[in-house]
Structures are given as C-alpha cells and as structure tokens.
Amino acid sequence: MRLAHDFAAVRPAAQHCCELTAHGAARGPRPEERAALMTAWRRDLARLLAEDLSPLLSGDRLEVNLPEPETLSGHAVLERIGPVAANALLRCGVARETALVAFDFATAIALTDRSFGGDGKRAEPAPHQLPRSSALLVDEIAAIIALGITRASLGDAVLPAGAEPASEVIIRSDSAARLKPFAADAEVLLFPIAIANREGAEWHCLLAIAADRMERLLPVPGRTGALPARREPRQPASPLAAPFAGVPLPLHVVLAEVDLSLARLQALAPGDRLPLAMGRQVPLLLGDKPIAHGSIGTLEDRMAIRLTRFPAEGLAR
Structure with a gap:
C-alpha cells in the first residue's frame, strides 16, 4: 500500500499587501471614528472638570468649555504660552502620557481670590512672581485636570487587573520650555479651556498634548477594568487650613x-539725633x-x- 501522495495546489496562495499584514494591527480608527472619539473625550473632560473644580472654587456651579484644539508646532505652543506662566507637567492615562497645562499669573491669582470667597475677577497688571498661595492652588487644579484626562480617556470602561492609570502632577515651573513637554518641531494639539461661574467670572487656561500622545489618550471602545477613584470632594479653601495655613x-x-x-534729609550726618514720638x-x-x-x-x-x-x-x- 502506497501511503505517500503528491499534492498540487488547486489555486495560487493569496498574497496580502504589507498594509494588511505588517501594519494592519497598528492601524488606528478611521478619521470619522477618531473625530467621534475626540468629541466624546472633550465632552467628558469638560463635564468632569465642571464637577471636580466646583468645591475648589467656593462651591460655584461651573460651566467648562473645551472647544476643538488647534494643531501647532511645539515651538508655536511655547510662544503662545509665553516665557512666564504657571505651568504644570502632567502624567495621565493607562499609557502614562504627559500633557502640559498653563495658567497666566493674572488668572492664577483670580482663581485664588475666588477660592477664598472673592469675586475671582482678574486684576491687572499681574505680578512678576506668583504668590505661594496661588502656586499651591494651581497645583490643585492641575491635579484635578490630570485625573479628568485619565477618566475621560477611559470613558465608561474598566481596566484589566494590574493596570495602573496615572493622574499626577510631575513638576511645575514658571517656564514651559524648561519642562520640555514636547519637541519644538512636534505636532501638538492646543486646547483652550474656559471655566465660568454663574456670577459672570471666567477663567482661561491652555492644555497642550503632543498629537501622537493624544492618540493613546482617546477612549478605546470595549476596554474593561476599573476606573480610577475620583478625588475626594474638598471644602472651600480656608486660610486656616492646609496647605495655605503654612504659608509664611x-x-x-x-x-x-x-x-x-x-533739605533736612540731605543735611543728615552721623551723630545727628531725630526726636521720635x-x-x-x-x-x-x-x-x-x-x-x-x-x-x-x-x-x-x-x-x-x-x-x-x-x-x-x-x-x-
């Protein structure tokens, strides 16, 4: 009995192009899908910031507007922020991507005024150095923005076991360039964030994220796991509570x-006596x-x- 057989192909084997093989797995969402994901991400981040910033700003009912971003070079973004501002470098999301948030000094002081119960209106001219109380408040707001970015990136999903999403302020500096958030020639998305209350006060800041990092921060449909915990609601700022109570x-x-x-002042000499009452x-x-x-x-x-x-x-x- 002959068990060996010669087999011949009925038709030629399929030949797939490299776009379907080598790069197929890395292909991202279609443009219309990405636009929908970006819209959902902006909507969720605006809602989360409105909720989480309210206790920090004297319990105001806030409205946060996060419009479509501008696409600029990293150098142009740093020029838009300016040489001096209250800048914070954030780490966000499951992929632990970095983002930059920037407040001009006048806005930082106005937010501090509102956190202590003032009207929160901008006062000009802004100081050349940020008071420590305002720097502490910017750190608080930046941490809330970092957590909001992470939660918006996860959407309604839950994380796999062992996955640890990041939401933290890495470092703060008056110079955005010193933080090196992205390369000068990198493509960067610049989001202008507007925060307003019912009394007519409005505050603005800038959120900058490199375009390639933004792709990894967009929500992924079907992701499973647990959302990071929300920050505990905080009471309105008080000068007698930490961290402001420790400011010298x-x-x-x-x-x-x-x-x-x-004339008398110019005539003063060592040994002269001035009577004091x-x-x-x-x-x-x-x-x-x-x-x-x-x-x-x-x-x-x-x-x-x-x-x-x-x-x-x-x-x-």
Missing part, C-alpha cells in the same frame, strides 16, 4: 514715623495693611507688642 507672612510693627524736609498704640502691618494694633512692652528681656485691637473688618478681607 512677613509682619512688621511701625514704632514711630517722622517727617523731614528734603511713640504713640500708645502702634500698628501691626501685613504689607501696607494694618491687621491689628497694640502697645509696646517687654517679654523676657525682649521688646514685645501686646495686641489690643483688631480692625472691624477682621483678617478675612
């Missing part, structure tokens, strides 16, 4: 003031604002002030 404030006491003419009550100042008055005395062989009176409006204003 330089105070000074004015013991006496004297008026001199310009010290009042019974001297002011304790924070900058140029008197926050209390008191009487001068001693405490354990050191000069001291006993506080006797506070302004009627208190320390809150």
Whole structure:
C-alpha cells in the first residue's frame, strides 16, 4: 500500500499587501471614528472638570468649555504660552502620557481670590512672581485636570487587573520650555479651556498634548477594568487650613514715623539725633495693611507688642 501522495495546489496562495499584514494591527480608527472619539473625550473632560473644580472654587456651579484644539508646532505652543506662566507637567492615562497645562499669573491669582470667597475677577497688571498661595492652588487644579484626562480617556470602561492609570502632577515651573513637554518641531494639539461661574467670572487656561500622545489618550471602545477613584470632594479653601495655613507672612510693627524736609534729609550726618514720638498704640502691618494694633512692652528681656485691637473688618478681607 502506497501511503505517500503528491499534492498540487488547486489555486495560487493569496498574497496580502504589507498594509494588511505588517501594519494592519497598528492601524488606528478611521478619521470619522477618531473625530467621534475626540468629541466624546472633550465632552467628558469638560463635564468632569465642571464637577471636580466646583468645591475648589467656593462651591460655584461651573460651566467648562473645551472647544476643538488647534494643531501647532511645539515651538508655536511655547510662544503662545509665553516665557512666564504657571505651568504644570502632567502624567495621565493607562499609557502614562504627559500633557502640559498653563495658567497666566493674572488668572492664577483670580482663581485664588475666588477660592477664598472673592469675586475671582482678574486684576491687572499681574505680578512678576506668583504668590505661594496661588502656586499651591494651581497645583490643585492641575491635579484635578490630570485625573479628568485619565477618566475621560477611559470613558465608561474598566481596566484589566494590574493596570495602573496615572493622574499626577510631575513638576511645575514658571517656564514651559524648561519642562520640555514636547519637541519644538512636534505636532501638538492646543486646547483652550474656559471655566465660568454663574456670577459672570471666567477663567482661561491652555492644555497642550503632543498629537501622537493624544492618540493613546482617546477612549478605546470595549476596554474593561476599573476606573480610577475620583478625588475626594474638598471644602472651600480656608486660610486656616492646609496647605495655605503654612504659608509664611512677613509682619512688621511701625514704632514711630517722622517727617523731614528734603533739605533736612540731605543735611543728615552721623551723630545727628531725630526726636521720635511713640504713640500708645502702634500698628501691626501685613504689607501696607494694618491687621491689628497694640502697645509696646517687654517679654523676657525682649521688646514685645501686646495686641489690643483688631480692625472691624477682621483678617478675612
């Protein structure tokens, strides 16, 4: 019995092009699918930010607008942000992609004012250096944006066991270029974020994400696992609570003031004496604002002030 047989092909074997073989698995969504995913991502991020930023801004009912992004080079994005701003480099999503969020100083101070119950209106000109309280608030907002990006990237999905999505502020700097968020010639998506409350205050910031990283941050249909936990709702900011309570404030006491003419001032020489009239009550100042008055005395062989009176409006204003 002959068991060996010669087999001949009935027809030629199929020959697939490299686009279907080598690169087929890497092919992303079609343009119309990507546009739908981007729209869903922007809608979800805007909703999450409106919810999560509200406790930080005195419980305001917020509306967040996240329009279509501009596509610019990395160099053009850094020029748009400017040489000095409150910038934070974020790490987001399952793929731990980086993103850049930037606030101009005037906006950062206005948001700080609103977090303490003020009207949140911008004041010009902006300072050359950001107060520490505003820097802390920007870090809080940046962390909320990082978590919002991660949650929007996951959509309604849950993660596989062991997957750890990121949502954190890596580093903050007044110089966006120093953070090196993307190459100068990279294609970058620039999202202008507008945050508004019901009292007419509006604040703007910029979110910049390299185009190739944005592709990995878009929600993937059918993904399964668990969403990262939302941030615990926080109470409105208080100067007596962390982290603001630890900000050092330089105070000074004015013991006496004297008026001199310009001629007398120019004639002063070593050994001259100026009579000082010290009042019974001297002011304790924070900058140029008197926050209390008191009487001068001693405490354990050191000069001291006993506080006797506070302004009627208190320390809150």
